[in-house]
Amino acid sequence: MSTTTVAHHEEHHDHPAGIMRWLTTTNHKDIGTMYLTFALIMFLVGGVMILAIRAELFQPGLQLMNPEFYNQLIGVHALIMIFAALMPAATGFANWMIPLQIGAPDMALPRLNNWGFWLLPPSAILLTLPFTLALFGIGDGALATGWTFYPPLSVQGGIGVDFAIFAVHLLGISSVLGSINIIVTLFNMRAPGMTLMKMPMFAWGWLITAFLLIATIPVLAGAVTMLLTDRHFGTHFFDAAGGGDPIMFQHLFWFFGHPEVYILLLPVWGFIPQILETFSRKPMYGYKAQVYSLWAIGALAVVVWAHHFFTAGMPVPALLYFMYSTMAISLPLAVLFFCWIKTMWKGSMSFETPMLFAVGWIILFGIGGLTGLVLADVAADAQYHNSYFVVAHFHYTLFAGGIMGIMAGTYYWLPKMTGHMYSEKLGKLHFWLTAISFNLTFIPQFFLGLAGMPRRIPDYALQFTEFNMISSISAFVLGFSQLLFVYNIVTCARGGKKATDQVWEGAKGLEWTLTSPPPYHSFTEQPTVK
Amino acid sequence: MQGFKRISLGILAMLASINVNADYSWNFPAPATPMALDTLHVHNKFMTITGIIFVVVLLIMIYSIFAHRKSKSFKPVVDKVPSTAVEIFWTLIPFAILLLIDFVIMGIPAYHSVVMMEDTRDKATMVIKITGSQWRWQYEYMDGDAKGIKFVSNLSTPKEQTEKGFKGIKDEHYLLEVDNRLVLPVGEKVRILMTSNDVLHNWWVPQFGSSRVAVPGFLRETWVQVDREGTYRGQCKELCGKGHGYMPVVVDAVPMDQFKIWVAAKKDELAKASAGSDKEWNKEDLIANGKTVYEKNCAVCHQITGAGLPPAFPPLTGSKIANGPIFGADGKYLKDSHLDRVLNGVRVMPAWKTMLNDTEIASVITYERNALGNSVGDVLQPAQVKAARQ
Amino acid sequence: MDDKKTSTKVSSKKIAYILGGIALIWYVTSMFTIWHH
Numbered sequence: 001m002s003t004t005t006v007a008h009h010e011e012h013h014d015h016p017a018g019i020m021r022w023l024t025t026t027n028h029k030d031i032g033t034m035y036l037t038f039a040l041i042m043f044l045v046g047g048v049m050i051l052a053i054r055a056e057l058f059q060p061g062l063q064l065m066n067p068e069f070y071n072q073l074i075g076v077h078a079l080i081m082i083f084a085a086l087m088p089a090a091t092g093f094a095n096w097m098i099p100l101q102i103g104a105p106d107m108a109l110p111r112l113n114n115w116g117f118w119l120l121p122p123s124a125i126l127l128t129l130p131f132t133l134a135l136f137g138i139g140d141g142a143l144a145t146g147w148t149f150y151p152p153l154s155v156q157g158g159i160g161v162d163f164a165i166f167a168v169h170l171l172g173i174s175s176v177l178g179s180i181n182i183i184v185t186l187f188n189m190r191a192p193g194m195t196l197m198k199m200p201m202f203a204w205g206w207l208i209t210a211f212l213l214i215a216t217i218p219v220l221a222g223a224v225t226m227l228l229t230d231r232h233f234g235t236h237f238f239d240a241a242g243g244g245d246p247i248m249f250q251h252l253f254w255f256f257g258h259p260e261v262y263i264l265l266l267p268v269w270g271f272i273p274q275i276l277e278t279f280s281r282k283p284m285y286g287y288k289a290q291v292y293s294l295w296a297i298g299a300l301a302v303v304v305w306a307h308h309f310f311t312a313g314m315p316v317p318a319l320l321y322f323m324y325s326t327m328a329i330s331l332p333l334a335v336l337f338f339c340w341i342k343t344m345w346k347g348s349m350s351f352e353t354p355m356l357f358a359v360g361w362i363i364l365f366g367i368g369g370l371t372g373l374v375l376a377d378v379a380a381d382a383q384y385h386n387s388y389f390v391v392a393h394f395h396y397t398l399f400a401g402g403i404m405g406i407m408a409g410t411y412y413w414l415p416k417m418t419g420h421m422y423s424e425k426l427g428k429l430h431f432w433l434t435a436i437s438f439n440l441t442f443i444p445q446f447f448l449g450l451a452g453m454p455r456r457i458p459d460y461a462l463q464f465t466e467f468n469m470i471s472s473i474s475a476f477v478l479g480f481s482q483l484l485f486v487y488n489i490v491t492c493a494r495g496g497k498k499a500t501d502q503v504w505e506g507a508k509g510l511e512w513t514l515t516s517p518p519p520y521h522s523f524t525e526q527p528t529v530k
Numbered sequence: 531m532q533g534f535k536r537i538s539l540g541i542l543a544m545l546a547s548i549n550v551n552a553d554y555s556w557n558f559p560a561p562a563t564p565m566a567l568d569t570l571h572v573h574n575k576f577m578t579i580t581g582i583i584f585v586v587v588l589l590i591m592i593y594s595i596f597a598h599r600k601s602k603s604f605k606p607v608v609d610k611v612p613s614t615a616v617e618i619f620w621t622l623i624p625f626a627i628l629l630l631i632d633f634v635i636m637g638i639p640a641y642h643s644v645v646m647m648e649d650t651r652d653k654a655t656m657v658i659k660i661t662g663s664q665w666r667w668q669y670e671y672m673d674g675d676a677k678g679i680k681f682v683s684n685l686s687t688p689k690e691q692t693e694k695g696f697k698g699i700k701d702e703h704y705l706l707e708v709d710n711r712l713v714l715p716v717g718e719k720v721r722i723l724m725t726s727n728d729v730l731h732n733w734w735v736p737q738f739g740s741s742r743v744a745v746p747g748f749l750r751e752t753w754v755q756v757d758r759e760g761t762y763r764g765q766c767k768e769l770c771g772k773g774h775g776y777m778p779v780v781v782d783a784v785p786m787d788q789f790k791i792w793v794a795a796k797k798d799e800l801a802k803a804s805a806g807s808d809k810e811w812n813k814e815d816l817i818a819n820g821k822t823v824y825e826k827n828c829a830v831c832h833q834i835t836g837a838g839l840p841p842a843f844p845p846l847t848g849s850k851i852a853n854g855p856i857f858g859a860d861g862k863y864l865k866d867s868h869l870d871r872v873l874n875g876v877r878v879m880p881a882w883k884t885m886l887n888d889t890e891i892a893s894v895i896t897y898e899r900n901a902l903g904n905s906v907g908d909v910l911q912p913a914q915v916k917a918a919r920q
Numbered sequence: 921m922d923d924k925k926t927s928t929k930v931s932s933k934k935i936a937y938i939l940g941g942i943a944l945i946w947y948v949t950s951m952f953t954i955w956h957h
Contacts, residue, residue: 060700060704060705061691061692061696061700062692062693062694062695062696063694063695064694065694066694066772067772067773067774067775067776068772068839071769071771071772071774139841140839140841140842144771144772145769146769150729150730150768150769151729152728152729152730152746153729153730153769153770153771156728156729156771156877156878158841158842239747240745240746240747240748241747245747245748246730246745246746246747247743247745247748280598280606281600281606282606282607282608283608286617286620286621288617289617289621309743311732311741311742311743311767312743312745312750313742313743313745313750313751316644316645316648319644319648320641320644323640323644324632324633324637327632327633327636327637328632330628330632331625331628331629331632332625334624334625334627334628335621335624335625337587337624338620338621338623338624339621341587341590341591341594342620344591344594344595344598345590345594345598346594346598346604346606346607347594347598347604347606347607348598348599348600348603348604348605348606349594349595349598349599349600349604350599350600350601351595351599359591359595362591363588363591366584366587367584370580370583370584371580373576373580373632374572374573374576374577374580377572377576377636377640377643378640378643378644378647379565379568379569379572379640379643379644379646379647379739380569380572380573380576380643382565382569382647382734382739382740382741382742383558383566383569383573383736383739383741385732385741385767386732386734386741386767386768387767447555447556450555450556450557450558450573451555451558451559451736452558452559452736452764452765454734454765454766454767454775456769456774456775457765457774457775458775459692459705459775460705460775461703461704461705461706461763462700462702462704463555
């Protein structure tokens with residue numbers, strides 16, 4: 001049977017159309033598309049929130065909102081960006097690309113896959129509903145404790161905290177279901193000949209991510225459940241008067257929270273080397289070294305959590321242990337950077353948009369990583385902790401490292417997914433606007449932190465004016481530049497120059513052996529890997 | 531295009547005009563304690579090392595970006611599958627460089643810094659206790675001449691300046707000024723005990739280089755030794771609710787002889803204030819005094835009009851508690867009465883008995899019952915509050 | 921699309937249940953380990 005006849009036969013397969021198609025689909029590409037679309041929408045929602053904040057912080061004094069509302073925006077912004085934008089985007093790519101890259105017909109557990117996605121829209125609603133309810137006089141708004149939920153403040157808070165707790169439970173379950181699916185798929189569904197050490201790097205990144213999620217989401221869920229019972233059912237887990245300890249919450253939260261940041265980055269560390277090798281036209285350097293480094297970082301990630309709360313006070317041996325273990329993460333990371341750059345070195349590079357983003361990513365994520373190193377120093381941390389220095393650091397790692405990484409992946413795989421080329425001109429413009437305005441937004445924040453500006457304040461002393469102004473103006477440029485990204489994606493999905501199967505001259509991997517876009521059921525015959 | 535040009539010019543002009551009084555700062559403020567000095571050195575050293583690494587790596591990348599391009603017809607090299615020994619060697623170089631930086635160059639001094647920072651007792655000559663609450667700091671001197679001095683430190687920036695939409699001129703130390711400053715003697719190592727009345731707070735003065743979380747129900751410790759005379763300003767550094775940005779720290783470091791003078795004066799002032807609780811006050815004075823206390827401490831939640839912010843903060847206007855009886859037949863104050871509320875708090879409302887004296891409590895209760903839309907008519911005397919504390 | 925699996929030692933369903941079970945048990949024990957009273 002020739003492939004054309006098979007393809008023709010395909011179109012008569014009945015999968016439902018319209019809403020029912022999307023509600024009931026078990027197809028990994030459909031589900032991937034839903035994850036990515038959801039992520040993009042939530043990215044814009046979270047972005048609008050932070051622009052409101054930067055508008056308020058443009059000048060000293062309060063102009064737009066009360067402190068109570070400000071406190072709601074900052075926490076919900078973070079929860080949305082982390083749980084509703086970055087993680088779903090990475091999961092979207094996992095769903096789309098992992099089966100294609102390993103030669104599998106679909107994910108191992110397709111129905112579980114569907115449930116994993118459909119938990120997300122209700123969670124997003126739960127998170128944002130309190131804003132609307134407050135407009136009608138019900139409750140006093142959304143979560144106002146920051147995304148970290150620290151008690152006793154979170155025990156004091158109104159119904160916004162309860163909504164956020166439920167949202168986190170649903171988001172957590174979704175992540176765990178997705179992780180189970182990914183682990184099972186990678187263990188059981190690789191094409192014959194694809195040993196673990198022949199797996200694409202993206203698969204490795206996600207394999208470790210999935211294990212981290214299973215190891216840490218239950219602890220987060222436990223922590224917020226205990227918070228819920230402290231709030232409503234008379235327990236005293238985090239209440240000193242009842243024999244509990246507020247700082248215990250921080251241990252539980254950050255036991256999840258630190259691995260979480262690697263959960264956000266590992267998938268990107270998986271596909272960035274694939275982009276680099278494509279546009280350098282030479283195989284990635286140090287495949288094995290990278291795999292071992294990813295494992296090392298995954299393992300270290302779970303034993304360094306207390307560096308998020310050095311100033312809460314803990315015994316000296318604990319402070320020293322967490323300081324040195326945190327610093328140790330820089331070692332495998334250095335190996336990764338070395339391998340990425342050595343991949344570029346003496347390649348034959350071209351700089352289409354994915355490569356622009358990948359190279360910019362190395363530089364900007366590098367700044368994030370280096371500024372993280374100084375934060376590990378316990379004594380110095382007394383100065384940096386909860387100041388804008390930390391805010392700048394984590395935006396370098398999570399925006400430049402996470403979001404710009406996802407953008408690189410988007411441009412890289414969009415032609416494969418849609419069958420059309422995106423506008424290269426617009427893509428390059430988007431890159432430069434984003435990279436430049438991003439730096440102008442956050443570099444001033446490093447200096448604000450050093451100068452003594454704390455975070456999570458709606459108004460500030462006069463000496464912080466200039467840097468806040470620059471940061472706010474740049475933030476608006478950054479925000480509006482993302483409209484170029486949305487426009488490019490939407491027009492690309494709808495039409496454009498037809499993409500070849502190979503798309504990129506140097507692209508390697510099984511996904512590039514399929515048509516662009518791939519057929520609804522990707523592999524009708526299982527490929528073998530030499 | 532014209533509009534775009536105008537807007538950009540406008541923004542540039544605005545930025546330029548700000549620069550006239552611009553205050554750009556690129557590093558920590560001048561350190562005033564040994565810890566702050568240590569941290570400044572660590573920061574500078576780390577930044578220098580990481581800066582050099584960054585620049586070197588960036589230059590390598592830039593070279594590669596320009597030299598190893600397809601458009602220059604550069605032929606890609608295929609990295610030979612290296613022998614394991616070679617691969618290990620190359621991979622271990624970045625590993626080893628960072629090992630040296632992390633655990634030797636930065637790591638060994640970091641150890642000493644931690645030990646120094648956590649040693650709150652050795653050579654400490656005085657102890658103070660700092661209590662964080664929503665939304666003010668309270669200071670208490672625990673030993674020496676100053677023992678017994680205890681006061682609350684409230685933000686003293688006029689409230690209207692911090693209100694939404696205020697367009698006038700702000701104070702020079704907007705948001706960083708208080709009514710009662712913490713005063714410490716220069717050059718003395720001060721052990722600081724830290725706790726909280728309600729939620730987590732964090733006491734931070736950037737020039738001191740020490741920061742510690744105030745945890746309710748626990749005592750945390752840190753220390754400062756202010757080596758230079760001066761006025762130092764800081765803020766709360768742990769999100770603690772809507773007043774988080776409005777509870778600054780102001781410390782005056784003065785020579786020892788000046789400190790002793792301040793101690794005597796402060797003790798005098800506090801004695802006078804509590805003596806007020808023994809005399810009989812007239813209604814007008816109580817109400818006038820109560821208004822000041824109310825606006826400084828209560829208005830942030832119950833609003834200046836007494837309207838409150840339900841559901842979180844109930845209104846006082848027309849409230850059952852503010853209009854109801856305070857004392858029962860046996861002469862003791864009733865549970866959930868106005869006095870009970872103010873003394874002992876409830877849920878997120880603090881127990882003001884720890885922060886306000888008898889006169890202040892009596893005044894504010896009298897004010898609340900005879901203003902803010904209420905007209906109960908009665909009066910609460912400071913002596914009654916003093917008796918109620920028993 | 922006949923074989924959804926290559927030759928594997930442990931079925932997908934089994935792995936899924938094991939991992940899910942671990943997550944659930946971990947969730948419950950993380951709360952019990954600090955139960956004071």
